[in-house]
Amino acid sequence: MTLDELLQRACVWHARSGAPPLTGMSSGYAALDAILPGGGWPCSGLTEILSADTGIGALRLVLPTLARLSQEGRWIIWVAPPHVPYSPALLGHGLDLTRVLVVDLPEDESRTRVQALWAYEQALRFGDCGAALLWLDALSNLRLRRLQIAAEAGSTWGLVFRPVSRAAQPSPAPLRLEIEALVDPLPGAVASPAALRVNVRKARGAQAGLHCQLEL
Amino acid sequence: MPHSLPSMTTFRAAMPAPIRPVDDARPATRTLPAAALWLHIHLPQLPLEILTRGMAQNRACVLVQGEGNRRKVLMANTRAATLGIRAGMPVGAAHALGELLELERNPRAEQHALENLGLWAMQLTPLVSLVPPDGVLLEVRGSLRLFHGLDGLLARLRQGLKQLGYRAQYAVAPTPLAATLLARGTTHSVVQDVHELGRHLGGLPLDVLRLAPSEQDALESIGVRSLGECRRLSRADLARRLSPALLDTFDRLYGQTRDPRPTMAAPELFEASLELPWEVRNAQTLVTAGERLLLELQGYLRAHAAMTRHLHWRLSNGTRYEEGFDIRLTHPTRDHDHMLLLLRETLMRMTLKEPVTALELKVDELVRGNPSMEADLFGVRHQAQGEAYASFLDRLRSRCGAQALRAMELQSDHRPEAAWRWRENDEPARRGGMKTLFSDGLNTRPVWLVKEPVTLPTQHGVPQLDGPLRLVPARERIDTGWWDERGLARDYFIARTSRGSRLWVYKELDGEQRWRLHGVFE
Numbered sequence: 003m004t005l006d007e008l009l010q011r012a013c014v015w016h017a018r019s020g021a022p023p024l025t026g027m028s029s030g031y032a033a034l035d036a037i038l039p040g041g042g043w044p045c046s047g048l049t050e051i052l053s054a055d056t057g058i059g060a061l062r063l064v065l066p067t068l069a070r071l072s073q074e075g076r077w078i079i080w081v082a083p084p085h086v087p088y089s090p091a092l093l094g095h096g097l098d099l100t101r102v103l104v105v106d107l108p109e110d111e112s113r114t115r116v117q118a119l120w121a122y123e124q125a126l127r128f129g130d131c132g133a134a135l136l137w138l139d140a141l142s143n144l145r146l147r148r149l150q151i152a153a154e155a156g157s158t159w160g161l162v163f164r165p166v167s168r169a170a171q172p173s174p175a176p177l178r179l180e181i182e183a184l185v186d187p188l189p190g191a192v193a194s195p196a197a198l199r200v201n202v203r204k205a206r207g208a209q210a211g212l213h214c215q216l217e218l
Numbered sequence: 219m220p221h222s223l224p225s226m227t228t229f230r231a232a233m234p235a236p237i238r239p240v241d242d243a244r245p246a247t248r249t250l251p252a253a254a255l256w257l258h259i260h261l262p263q264l265p266l267e268i269l270t271r272g273m274a275q276n277r278a279c280v281l282v283q284g285e286g287n288r289r290k291v292l293m294a295n296t297r298a299a300t301l302g303i304r305a306g307m308p309v310g311a312a313h314a315l316g317e318l319l320e321l322e323r324n325p326r327a328e329q330h331a332l333e334n335l336g337l338w339a340m341q342l343t344p345l346v347s348l349v350p351p352d353g354v355l356l357e358v359r360g361s362l363r364l365f366h367g368l369d370g371l372l373a374r375l376r377q378g379l380k381q382l383g384y385r386a387q388y389a390v391a392p393t394p395l396a397a398t399l400l401a402r403g404t405t406h407s408v409v410q411d412v413h414e415l416g417r418h419l420g421g422l423p424l425d426v427l428r429l430a431p432s433e434q435d436a437l438e439s440i441g442v443r444s445l446g447e448c449r450r451l452s453r454a455d456l457a458r459r460l461s462p463a464l465l466d467t468f469d470r471l472y473g474q475t476r477d478p479r480p481t482m483a484a485p486e487l488f489e490a491s492l493e494l495p496w497e498v499r500n501a502q503t504l505v506t507a508g509e510r511l512l513l514e515l516q517g518y519l520r521a522h523a524a525m526t527r528h529l530h531w532r533l534s535n536g537t538r539y540e541e542g543f544d545i546r547l548t549h550p551t552r553d554h555d556h557m558l559l560l561l562r563e564t565l566m567r568m569t570l571k572e573p574v575t576a577l578e579l580k581v582d583e584l585v586r587g588n589p590s591m592e593a594d595l596f597g598v599r600h601q602a603q604g605e606a607y608a609s610f611l612d613r614l615r616s617r618c619g620a621q622a623l624r625a626m627e628l629q630s631d632h633r634p635e636a637a638w639r640w641r642e643n644d645e646p647a648r649r650g651g652m653k654t655l656f657s658d659g660l661n662t663r664p665v666w667l668v669k670e671p672v673t674l675p676t677q678h679g680v681p682q683l684d685g686p687l688r689l690v691p692a693r694e695r696i697d698t699g700w701w702d703e704r705g706l707a708r709d710y711f712i713a714r715t716s717r718g719s720r721l722w723v724y725k726e727l728d729g730e731q732r733w734r735l736h737g738v739f740e
Contacts, residue, residue, distance in 0.1 A: 054717065054718075055715075055717045055718060055719045056719060056738060057666070057715075057719035057720055057721060057738040057739060057740060058717075058718045058719050058720070058740070059720075059740050060740060061665050061740040062665070062740040065665070065740075077607070083666075084666070085666035085667060085668055085669065085737075085738060086666065086667040086668075086669055087626070087665065087666065087667075088634075088638065088663060088664055088665060088666060088667040088737060089626045089627065089628055089637075089638040090628060090634075090637050090638060090663045091663040091664055091665045092665065093628065094663060095665075099625075099626060099627060099628070100625070102625065102626065103623065103624070103625055104623075104624045104625070104626065105614065105618065105622055105623060105624075106621075106622055106623075106624050107618060107622055117617065117618050117622075120617065120618075121614055121617070121618055121622075124610060124613060124614060125610075128606065128607070128610040129606060130606060130607055182718070183717065183718020183719070184718070185716065185717065185718045218740075
């Protein structure tokens, strides 16, 4: 590996140069790109998205990028998703369904958790995978570190969706975002499209604490 | 002696007679084609090893022969030998030296193991013949270039035999019989020149010829103990004292007459089994045993320039219990490591109802040459990428089960639950088709579908989830499917909880008119 290649990796940045080079994949939302290190989602490594409730838009944040990756022929692998990813909607968001793979494990079986983690790590290490998605609440720091290494090794974007209650737990993921729904102040009115507030809780090589508001 | 050459006729009379030294350089009646080079693999411990090579740990084992009080140790493995146990020892005495596992010979399994070793050896040369009960003979001249010379070939052989779990002696010689005798009497001899044979063979004891006991006695009674001494007898003497067959043996040995060997023909399907020395329930032990069979399979596939995508495994315990399982591969392969990995994952996932004592592997579908890379279940087209993906899929399947891996596709149906489906294994990917129907799917269809719709409680006619749901006034009526059993009539709404989650709910238009949660927007 040459020095230049090494510097291209998300794990290395120049101490003096301030902001890392703009190597991120555009999220499709200008306001979000503006607060993400590298001007977009990282190409590899873990990204944790912590959300207060399911269904408030965590997945919508990443769908435009997932769509583009799938159109480029990279695999999008969903490991043990909480519900069935609904293909008509995925297609509507531009995903190439022939590049979508779901690892569907039986719920409430004791070894499901272990298998999900194993399958997720395999997906991260598998070089042709563009993004691997995982929904798990409890994850040890050690396990997260392992997954981070796997994601770096496979040059895969690892997305981990967790509840916001896990925000206080330290994490080796280079990027951690916290999202909350902006509930309309007036009862009776229904906000559609949804509105979200995104906080950068941790961003390696960039400033944490930035936030933005998005209408999805 | 367990072995004797059945072709040797018995020797009748043994009269002492003067021994005249004979000139060693007899005129050669016929010269062999200079090209032939024979390699004999001799497996001195085969009867014992076929019973123990499935073991992961090293335990002292002996092969026992005889009845009742006269039972004797026929062979002892290295562990038993370190305890001081030797062949010929009474079994009782052996037991006094340490803890032992007693095993009985299984001649059918020995024959089968030898055949499988022959099949395995076909990756080294197509010219393989068996020398029962414990030898395999290869003609290797034609393969030397492939393995970068004899040393390369022998290195490959040594490595392979070790992996298969056999302790072997081998020898290389210009005549097949010389290779056989050298392999039995020495370790790793290599003689390339036919004129050197006399020097190397001369010192070998008569045992290596495997004569009938009476023939060997006859020779020993006249002071002949080695091949060299035997050869110094005159031909007339030899013929008179022993059978003419022995003369012929010597002629073949020194290359003075032709010694054609039938070559083994490989069957069109691969079948191998391994006996386990005791009842096994532990998956890791079975993996170790299975690895041996996979190595044999790899040799067989190499010899056929073939690959496979379907392995049939069978575990059994005599006739009492039997369990079969298949391992299917996304792409044909003969990669031992990959197949072993899949075997391990599959075995780790299995629960054996009873311990087993034998493992069998059968492969009956061979794929020759390069497999065509048709777009398969997951639309894999590009070769190199396809292989990485195939191996990734195979690993996931064997660890998590075939049902755990899914791809999806759309169906032409307005019913939300029928508008998509999981794609079956081995079904080719379909592209396009339904894209137009849901081109507005961005905001009218949820990203998640709840597997079983959840009935929501209501208060004053308003569905509740974390308090009352707020509904977007626009409704979508889906009233369809009257033509089959699964007709439905629903009004769908987008709803929002007090905490900001966006949901897809519907109200039944008939029956109980329940409110149900069917999807989650993001």
